[in-house]
Amino acid sequence: MVASPPSKTLHSTVEVDLGSRTYPIYIGEGILREGDLLRKHVTSKRALVITNDRVGPLYLDETVAVLREGGVQVETVVLPDGEEYKSMEVLMKIMEAALTHRMDRTCTFVALGGGVIGDMVGFAAAIYQRGVKFVQVPTTLMAMVDSAVGGKTAVNHPLGKNMIGAFYQPQAVIADMATLRTLPDRELASGIAEVVKYGLIRDAAFFEWQEARVGALRARDAETLSEAVRRSCENKAAVVAADEREAGLRATLNLGHTFGHAIETGLGYGALLHGEAVAIGTHMAAVMSAKLGWIDAALAARAVALLRAAALPVELPRGGGMTPAKFEAAMALDKKVSEGELRLVLLRGPLGGCVFTGEYDAAAMRETIAEFCARQ
Amino acid sequence: MVASPPSKTLHSTVEVDLGSRTYPIYIGEGILREGDLLRKHVTSKRALVITNDRVGPLYLDETVAVLREGGVQVETVVLPDGEEYKSMEVLMKIMEAALTHRMDRTCTFVALGGGVIGDMVGFAAAIYQRGVKFVQVPTTLMAMVDSAVGGKTAVNHPLGKNMIGAFYQPQAVIADMATLRTLPDRELASGIAEVVKYGLIRDAAFFEWQEARVGALRARDAETLSEAVRRSCENKAAVVAADEREAGLRATLNLGHTFGHAIETGLGYGALLHGEAVAIGTHMAAVMSAKLGWIDAALAARAVALLRAAALPVELPRGGGMTPAKFEAAMALDKKVSEGELRLVLLRGPLGGCVFTGEYDAAAMRETIAEFCARQ
Numbered sequence: 158m159v160a161s162p163p164s165k166t167l168h169s170t171v172e173v174d175l176g177s178r179t180y181p182i183y184i185g186e187g188i189l190r191e192g193d194l195l196r197k198h199v200t201s202k203r204a205l206v207i208t209n210d211r212v213g214p215l216y217l218d219e220t221v222a223v224l225r226e227g228g229v230q231v232e233t234v235v236l237p238d239g240e241e242y243k244s245m246e247v248l249m250k251i252m253e254a255a256l257t258h259r260m261d262r263t264c265t266f267v268a269l270g271g272g273v274i275g276d277m278v279g280f281a282a283a284i285y286q287r288g289v290k291f292v293q294v295p296t297t298l299m300a301m302v303d304s305a306v307g308g309k310t311a312v313n314h315p316l317g318k319n320m321i322g323a324f325y326q327p328q329a330v331i332a333d334m335a336t337l338r339t340l341p342d343r344e345l346a347s348g349i350a351e352v353v354k355y356g357l358i359r360d361a362a363f364f365e366w367q368e369a370r371v372g373a374l375r376a377r378d379a380e381t382l383s384e385a386v387r388r389s390c391e392n393k394a395a396v397v398a399a400d401e402r403e404a405g406l407r408a409t410l411n412l413g414h415t416f417g418h419a420i421e422t423g424l425g426y427g428a429l430l431h432g433e434a435v436a437i438g439t440h441m442a443a444v445m446s447a448k449l450g451w452i453d454a455a456l457a458a459r460a461v462a463l464l465r466a467a468a469l470p471v472e473l474p475r476g477g478g479m480t481p482a483k484f485e486a487a488m489a490l491d492k493k494v495s496e497g498e499l500r501l502v503l504l505r506g507p508l509g510g511c512v513f514t515g516e517y518d519a520a521a522m523r524e525t526i527a528e529f530c531a532r533q
Numbered sequence: 534m535v536a537s538p539p540s541k542t543l544h545s546t547v548e549v550d551l552g553s554r555t556y557p558i559y560i561g562e563g564i565l566r567e568g569d570l571l572r573k574h575v576t577s578k579r580a581l582v583i584t585n586d587r588v589g590p591l592y593l594d595e596t597v598a599v600l601r602e603g604g605v606q607v608e609t610v611v612l613p614d615g616e617e618y619k620s621m622e623v624l625m626k627i628m629e630a631a632l633t634h635r636m637d638r639t640c641t642f643v644a645l646g647g648g649v650i651g652d653m654v655g656f657a658a659a660i661y662q663r664g665v666k667f668v669q670v671p672t673t674l675m676a677m678v679d680s681a682v683g684g685k686t687a688v689n690h691p692l693g694k695n696m697i698g699a700f701y702q703p704q705a706v707i708a709d710m711a712t713l714r715t716l717p718d719r720e721l722a723s724g725i726a727e728v729v730k731y732g733l734i735r736d737a738a739f740f741e742w743q744e745a746r747v748g749a750l751r752a753r754d755a756e757t758l759s760e761a762v763r764r765s766c767e768n769k770a771a772v773v774a775a776d777e778r779e780a781g782l783r784a785t786l787n788l789g790h791t792f793g794h795a796i797e798t799g800l801g802y803g804a805l806l807h808g809e810a811v812a813i814g815t816h817m818a819a820v821m822s823a824k825l826g827w828i829d830a831a832l833a834a835r836a837v838a839l840l841r842a843a844a845l846p847v848e849l850p851r852g853g854g855m856t857p858a859k860f861e862a863a864m865a866l867d868k869k870v871s872e873g874e875l876r877l878v879l880l881r882g883p884l885g886g887c888v889f890t891g892e893y894d895a896a897a898m899r900e901t902i903a904e905f906c907a908r909q
Contacts, residue, residue: 202872249621256692261870284660286868287687287698288778311663316632322663323699402664492662494637496578 168194169383171390173306174398175326182306182330182390184383189216189294189333192223198292198329201265203230205255207278208269209238212296215339220269220294232258236274241427243273243313245321251281262286265328271297271344272304272431276322279310283325293327296336298348298382299432302355302389303410305330307397313426317490318418324402332390334383342375342468347432349374349467350413352385354439355392357460358409358502361509363388364463371466408493408513412502413439416526419487423479429470436469441525446504448521456508473533484526544570545759547766549682550774551702558682558706558766560759565592565670565709568599574668574705577641579606581631583654584645585614588672591715596645596670608634612650617803619649619689621697627657638662641704647673647720648680648807652698655686659701669703672712674724674758675808678731678765679786681706683773689802693866694794700778708766710759718751718844723808725750725843726789728761730815731768733836734785734878737885739764740839747842784869784889788878789815795863800853805846812845817901822880824897832884849909860902 168185183194204224208217213235224231234254236247255264266289268278275293282291295305311322337345349371356364366388367374373381393410400406417438421429429437443457464471473479493500498515501522505512544561559570580600584593589611600607610630612623631640642665644654651669658667671681687698713721725747732740742764743750749757769786776782793814797805805813819833840847849855869876874891877898881888 245621245625252690252697253692256690256696256866259865259870261872262868263872280660284656284697284699286696287685287700309663314628314632316629320632320662321628321660323660324663489635490632492638494635496637496639 169387171387171394173326173394175401178326180327180329182332182394184301184332184334184386184390186334186379186383188331189336190219190223192226194329194331195220195223195267195292195294196227196229199224199227199229199265199267201229201263201290203232203260203264204267205232205234205251205258205260205264206267206269207234207236207251207274207281209236209274211238212270212274216269216296216336220267224267232260236277238273239427240273240313240421240431241425243277243426245312248277248281248312251278252285255285260285260289262289264289266291267294268292268305269294269296270300271295272300275300275305276310276319277312279308279325279327280312280322283310283323288325291327293330295330295332297340297344298337298386299344299351301332301386302348303351303393305332306390306393308401317487318421318426319492320490332386334379334386337377337382343430343433345375345377346468347430350432350436350439350464350469352389353460353463353467354410354412354435355389356509357439357504358412358511359396359509360388360392361507363392364508368463371463375468405513408500409502409511411493412504412511413442415488415491415493415499415501416441416484418491419484420473420479422487423483424474424477428477429474433470436464436471437473437529439464440471441529442501442503444528445521445525448524449503449517451503451505451512456504473529475533477533479530479533481523481526481530545763547763547770549702549770551777554702556703556705558708558770560677560708560710560762560766562710562755562759564707565712566595566599568602570705570707571596571599571643571668571670572603572605575600575603575605575641575643577605577639577666579608579636579640580643581608581610581627581634581636581640582643582645583610583612583627583650583657585612585650587614588646588650592645592672592712596643600643608636612653614649615803616649616689616797616807617801619653619802621688624653624657624688627654628661631661636661636665638665640665642667643670644668644681645670645672646676647671648676651676651681652685652687652695655684655701655703656688656698659686659699664701667703669706671706671708673716673720674713674762675720675727677708677762678724679727679769681708682766682769684777693863694797694802695868696866708762710755710762713753713758719806719809721751721753722844723806726808726812726815726840726845728765729836729839729843730786730788730811731765733815733880733885734788734887735772735885736764736768737883739768740884744839747839751844781889784876785878785887787869788880788887789818791864791867791869791875791877792817792860794867795860796849796855798863799855799859800850804853805850809846812840812847813849813905815840816847817905818877818879820904821897821901824900825879825893827879827881827888832880849905851909853909855906855909857899857902857906
């Protein structure tokens with residue numbers, strides 16, 4: 158690697174503190190094309206950049222170019238875009254490309270894309286030759302605020318979402334806000350669902366900031382987007398540093414996700430974006446929490462209002478055919494089930510409070526599911 | 534789990550010292566059927582026992598029975614037997630069974646079989662729901678002395694052996710010497726190839742013990758087999774504790790394996806047993822070491838004599854069609870290649886000495902390969 162001057166582009170850095178595996182998340186405008194941060198963390202002679210057919214045409218050339226400028230020998234893989242391709246079959250295409258190009262275990266994988274690419278490439282890096290280095294270059298808001306941070310990697314199985322995977326941390330996360338300019342509105346909104354989550358489960362001030370700035374977020378105001386990503390990453394990094402392998406606390410990041418995953422599995426991968434399913438699931442969790450008397454109905458309404466203001470769906474899609482039986486079947490397979498008990502993340506107390514528990518009146522869950530199914 | 538009395542059966546224990554992931558290897562006669570050790574380490578409510586269609590008919594019923602006696606709810610998977618089934622496609626059958634039975638991440642996988650089952654089940658445990666516990670119950674000498682110990686798990690890819698996997702440690706290894714009684718002679722010999730390896734790379738006294746006891750080993754003398762397993766596990770545990778992720782020292786356990794893997798890949802998985810390919814590879818490594826002047830020709834001859842005495846092949850099979858080009862293609866993909874340099878484990882100095890290095894005269898390697906190919 159040739160010497161390069163320090164980064165010329167302004168960016169902020171959030172550290173994920175995991176001892177010897179500590180790594181930085183860089184957040185800034187133009188930091189991908191500028192190249193110094195990527196070259197700093199791809200220290201191998203060879204790299205495999207994996208992207209999809211939507212992001213590739215936009216950012217693959219510049220990513221490859223900045224690596225080659227640093228003297229890295231680069232190969233590329235372009236996968237089909239979409240949650241329905243987050244499968245072992247598609248992951249094996251990454252393995253085959255790496256083997257065909259004779260990548261050895263000193264190489265680095267680079268994940269260029271959204272959550273599907275990040276999850277799949279991270280998992281591929283975890284298992285290729287029993288583990289190679291990788292760098293996350295998230296190009297969606299969802300990936301920047303959630304999936305690229307924290308080392309959860311996985312592929313889906315027809316019987317359940319993210320059922321096959323590993324905890325595996327990247328060398329760095331490079332979140333270039335410039336890539337959000339090309340993001341479709343629906344994808345932008347999907348990412349906001351996870352931003353709202355951080356406010357609801359642990360950061361009341363952040364929630365209130367979002368209520369005030371949701372218009373600016375939707376309008377892609379650069380400063381507002383950067384601040385949303387930075388504050389989200391700070392929340393996620395704090396949780397992950399305290400509980401990397403989800404012994405307890407980390408599970409709270411799954412607010413709305415147990416219902417949401419059931420919706421994704423029930424409707425078939427790709428019918429909804431992940432954040433859209435999470436928004437509906439968050440609505441369900443808020444309603445159930447209010448039924449249990451754990452939060453005021455006014456707080457549930459406020460959560461739903463913010464999700465709606467972010468242009469997110471909060472009800473099951475018409476004609477999707479979700480049934481209580483489909484919810485139950487998918488939720489029984491949730492990774493948070495422990496020895497038969499389904500534990501849920503629910504809101505409790507004032508804004509910013511939540512619990513992760515299997516101790517709740519199951520009738521409240523059944524009623525919530527029935528009501529949402531009835532309104533389809 | 535119901536309370537059980539302490540183990541009634543005599544066994545020896547070798548510890549693999551890996552801090553919080555330290556685990557025991559139990560070696561004894563009848564300890565599987567006796568059940569206490571297995572029940573001690575399967576502490577979950579549910580277990581998935583995975584075996585193959587050769588070992589299953591012999592030991593699956595008793596394994597399931599002793600777990601059920603402990604109150605564990607047990608499901609089973611029986612896979613086809615053979616190295617050619619150590620693939621991602623077959624591994625996905627384990628995932629599907631676990632999901633179909635709604636196993637959650639508190640469950641335990643039990644690997645009942647030889648090296649293929651152990652490697653595949655260990656890898657399945659590493660990635661099912663991002664990691665569940667597993668116990669190794671090796672039923673071949675190869676698995677007892679090598680593959681079940683140390684946490685290397687993997688499946689093969691058509692382009693290379695063990696290319697997809699993880700470092701993932703079991704809760705315990707239960708090596709019941711009684712299971713070796715049903716092992717075919719060829720499989721027994723295959724295991725001895727790895728026993729010979731420990732002598733050659735680090736334990737001269739053990740090598741000399743083997744020279745004296747190889748007849749008793751082949752005759753399956755119970756005490757001799759137990760001692761061979763115990764001393765092999767002690768060697769392996771010491772190496773793994775010092776270098777779990779193969780930064781250096783652990784690579785020495787691959788004596789003969791780079792040539793051996795190339796032979797396995799070149800002939801097609803299943804043509805030779807792993808230990809048979811390793812025996813030929815060990816012969817090649819010894820010849821190359823002698824060509825380099827790193828060991829006396831007499832030591833190379835002694836190594837080959839012991840392998841032959843163990844009824845192992847030491848030359849490429851006639852009609853197999855191995856060529857120098859096939860060796861080079863497969864060896865270029867070896868996991869020990871680092872930034873283009875092929876590092877090999879070679880013998881150096883008196884009996885028990887070896888090196889792991891990329892600094893050798895490549896002409897010695899080419900000559901060795903050419904000579905072996907010419908003798909086919």
